[in-house]
């Protein structure tokens with residue numbers, strides 16, 4: 691009897707350890723949920739696009755160019771700011787991805803600077819709407 695229960699225990703302990711490991715794994719995955727899909731809260735009206743254009747002129751044109759072709763006169767040497775009027779979004783094409791990029795910048799060098807706290811969120815969404823108005827309508831959103 692004793693021998694049987696020991697055998698049983700020796701099988702049981704690893705099983706408990708394994709289920710514990712699985713549980714911990716599942717919990718650590720649950721602790722980092724996927725970022726919620728943010729929707730652009732600002733309708734792309736003509737007024738929003740105009741507001742975005744004004745913000746763009748002030749904060750973005752010197753790097754990305756007045757016509758957003760990526761040839762601004764004061765872009766840091768060899769930083770090559772992308773053309774924002776083509777259909778290519780190297781860093782994500784949804785409104786939310788563009789908003790996040792404007793807010794956080796692009797590391798590690800941050801030649802594309804973060805604007806969170808410098809430009810109000812509402813204005814950043816206006817800029818997203820402005821950029822949308824420049825590109826081909828075929829660009830994936």
Ligand code: HEC
Nearest residue numbers: 749750753769770771772778779780781782796801802817
């Ligand atoms: C100091 C120069 C500089 C300023 C100012 C700047 N950018 Fe950029 N931007 C860059 C550079 C450089 C990149 C490329 C970063 C990379 O991908 O490594 C970039 C990338 C981007 C991208 C990604 C393009 C893509 O294809 O995915 C967007 C969108 C963008 N900038 C918009 C803006 C807007 C809007 C502003 C103003 C609110 C702004 N930038 C201000 C330099 C700048």
